[in-house]
Amino acid sequence: MPPTLHVCPFCPLHCDDVSLEPSSEAERIVNVQCAKAITGYTKALSGSQSARIADSAVTTALASKQAKEILAGNGVIHVATTGTDLDTARRLNQLQRENRIRIAVDDSISTAAWRAAVSREGTLSATLGDVRRHADVVWTIGDVDSETPRLRERISADTKECIQSNSLAAEPLAELFYAIRTDTPGSDSNKLTVASIASANYLAVILGRNAFVASEAAATSEMLSKLLWYLNKTRRAIVLKLDAAATNRAVTAWQTNRLVPSVAGDLRHEIHVRLGSPEVGTGAAKMQIGGIDRGRKFAEVFLPAATMGIDRDGVAVRGDATVTIPLAAICPSRELTAIELLEQSLG
Ligand code: SF4
Numbered sequence: 001m002p003p004t005l006h007v008c009p010f011c012p013l014h015c016d017d018v019s020l021e022p023s024s025e026a027e028r029i030v031n032v033q034c035a036k037a038i039t040g041y042t043k044a045l046s047g048s049q050s051a052r053i054a055d056s057a058v059t060t061a062l063a064s065k066q067a068k069e070i071l072a073g074n075g076v077i078h079v080a081t082t083g084t085d086l087d088t089a090r091r092l093n094q095l096q097r098e099n100r101i102r103i104a105v106d107d108s109i110s111t112a113a114w115r116a117a118v119s120r121e122g123t124l125s126a127t128l129g130d131v132r133r134h135a136d137v138v139w140t141i142g143d144v145d146s147e148t149p150r151l152r153e154r155i156s157a158d159t160k161e162c163i164q165s166n167s168l169a170a171e172p173l174a175e176l177f178y179a180i181r182t183d184t185p186g187s188d189s190n191k192l193t194v195a196s197i198a199s200a201n202y203l204a205v206i207l208g209r210n211a212f213v214a215s216e217a218a219a220t221s222e223m224l225s226k227l228l229w230y231l232n233k234t235r236r237a238i239v240l241k242l243d244a245a246a247t248n249r250a251v252t253a254w255q256t257n258r259l260v261p262s263v264a265g266d267l268r269h270e271i272h273v274r275l276g277s278p279e280v281g282t283g284a285a286k287m288q289i290g291g292i293d294r295g296r297k298f299a300e301v302f303l304p305a306a307t308m309g310i311d312r313d314g315v316a317v318r319g320d321a322t323v324t325i326p327l328a329a330i331c332p333s334r335e336l337t338a339i340e341l342l343e344q345s346l347g
Pocket of ligand 1: 150
């Protein structure tokens with residue numbers, strides 16, 4: 001019998017071709033060329049994560065008691081997440097309506113700056129399918145591969161001309177924009193990028209984590225937006241930024257007509273609770289519920305939780321905000337989910 005294909009819940013691409021082949025009664029082989037998926041499935045399926053307080057593994061009951069103590073007397077609780085499934089997003093909004101929590105998205109400074117530039121300048125976006133079918137040049141900026149390891153495969157990048165930039169700063173981007181506008185070859189440091197962009201009929205710009213140098217993120221993202229509008233006078237140029245919090249943004253917009261704020265660079269409020277795994281470089285929280293425990297540097301207390309799409313059925317909006325994807329449970333369990341544990345901790 002062919003192995004059952006599964007939708008991966010571990011990044012906003014939500015690849016639907018992961019096969020999980022039983023190797024023994026208790027173990028499965030995760031058959032996909034993606035280190036992020038293998039780590040996620042292995043941890044979630046093995047149930048190997050234990051509750052933790054500071055540096056010590058403890059019982060879940062003890063960590064839950066500590067969680068309640070952390071939240072007691074803190075007034076409105078600040079909750080951050082990189083993104084959740086649909087049901088969790090709805091329940092978070094309900095808790096926020098009851099004025100018990102404030103939700104924020106765990107964005108990087110770079111991502112938050114891009115979102116702000118788009119809200120001011122507007123931009124042209126596209127779906128994964130559009131990029132795969134139509135783009136002839138793909139320009140990745142920042143760390144796309146660790147955030148969404150199979151993105152290149154999903155857009156058939158090997159059939160396109162690909163250029164890559166590390167974190168962009170304002171001045172090099174201004175020089176590149178000048179070369180494009182004046183139809184000149186550019187400098188030694190940017191002439192290959194200039195030539196590729198100038199030759200594109202359909203340019204897809206893909207923004208990864210830290211696409212812009214943090215201290216210049218606002219100016220750089222605004223300039224990139226202007227470059228894209230300029231290019232669109234003579235060809236098609238779009239931006240694809242896969243968003244792990246696409247579900248939360250969609251639910252908040254539908255239910256409240258508002259945007260979800262970002263914690264990026266805002267150290268005024270401490271994070272009491274983080275739901276799900278922290279991203280590299282993100283601020284510390286008092287406690288983390290669910291996701292992968294990355295240690296005390298990221299949260300003083302860790303409470304493991306059921307994973308949507310592994311232990312429970314769920315639904316999520318894909319990171320390009322175009323389709324809703326079912327996340328089917330592989331081994332349904334009665335272990336509590338992160339939102340159930342949060343509701344329990346709030347009392
Ligand atoms: S790229 Fe993302 S969704 Fe696809 S298999 Fe890897 S972690 Fe899962």
